Amino acid sequence: MMSKILDASGGVKQIICINWGTKYGPPFINRLYAMVQRNITPPFTFTCFTDNRDGIRPEVLCEDLPELDVVMPVNSRGIWPKARLWGATLGKLKGTVLFLDLDLVIVSSLDDFFTVGEPDDVVMAKNQTTPFERLGQTSLFRFPVGKLVPIQEKFRADPQKVADKYRYEQRFVTxxxxGGVKFYPRRWVLHFRQDCRRPFPLNYFLPPKLPKSARVVIFPRGLLPQHALEGKYGGxxxxxxxxTYFMNVITGRERRHSVFSDLRHYIKPTLWVGDHWRE
Incomplete structure (x- = not known):
């Protein structure tokens, strides 16, 4: 099945990512490339669509951000600039591409992400925070170049209306x-907060776990790999x-939500993140 899925790309596994602005940049791009290289069977390519190529390691194939002449939605949680990747063309790439967010951690082989489904399928990681909704996760998903043109056109027609209706770009894609979407096995792509951190009160005694099934761990909504490595919930x-943290929450010195919510937020330093999230 792998050769069938990769026929249009000449048997090459094509990995892509996107970068704009200054939130992430070269350190994240270079680190992601290194993780891919350690966890994929060649041949492969790694292409970054970016507005700034300075500092990016030479093995990364850089392409300009695809043009999308719209005003991006405001006051919406979705990462809507990803819609730039949904056009009829995608740089020099043809066939199937696997998109990866810049802030995820690859912990095992990516090869099987190119074996699930058929060549024309859109295949998404399962969203772990909505178990009762059939919802995909765009931190990692596979699609054929050009397949998503209809949804790009729908988004282009009224970006704010689309964002207001769907809230997140992953719901819009799903x-x-x-032709609909298919999903990767649920335990391949894990959510750090949902699947790895320990429940209260174990979070005060044990570091977050790394289940054996994991291929990739994602870090949505402001909790980055660096935070997990350092042992803090967010920036x-x-x-x-x-x-100290426990007493700071109880006494109100470190309070952002409810007492119980903040007590659950404590995490011990997650050393396995550093083992994988590196150049």
Whole structure:
């Protein structure tokens, strides 16, 4: 099945990512490339669609951001600039591409992501935070170049209306991809908060786990791999010893949500993240 899926790309596994602005940039791109290289059987290509090529390692094939002459939605949680990748062409690439977010961590082989489904399928990671909704996750998904033109056109017609209706770009893709979508096995792509961190009160005694089934771990909504490695829940949280954090929450010194929510947020340093999330 792999050769059939890869026929249009000449047998080459094509990995893509996208970068704009200054939130991520070369360190994330270079690190992602290194993780891919360690966890894929050649031949493969790694293409980054970006607005700034400075500092990107030479093995990365850089392409300009595809043009999309719309005003991106505002006050919406979705990562809607990903819609730039849904056009009829995608740089020099033909056939199947596997999209990866810049802030995920690859912990095992990517090869099987090119074996699921048929060549013309859109195949998505399963969204772990909505178990009762058939929803995909665009942190990692595979599609044939040009297949998503109809949804790009629908988005282009009224970006804000689409964002207001679907809230997240992954819901828009799941509900509107031509021919529907298929899903990768649920346990291949894990959600750090949902699948790895320990429940309260074990989070004060044990570091987040890495289940054996994992191929990729994603870090949505502001909790980046660096935060997990340092032992803090997000960019605004200070890494502290368990007892110090516990008392800071109880006394209100470190309070952003409810007491119980903030107590659950504590994580010990996650050293396995550093083992994989590196050049």
């Amino acid at each position: 509900k509107n991809a031509p 605004k949280q200070v890494a502290t010893a368990p007892a």
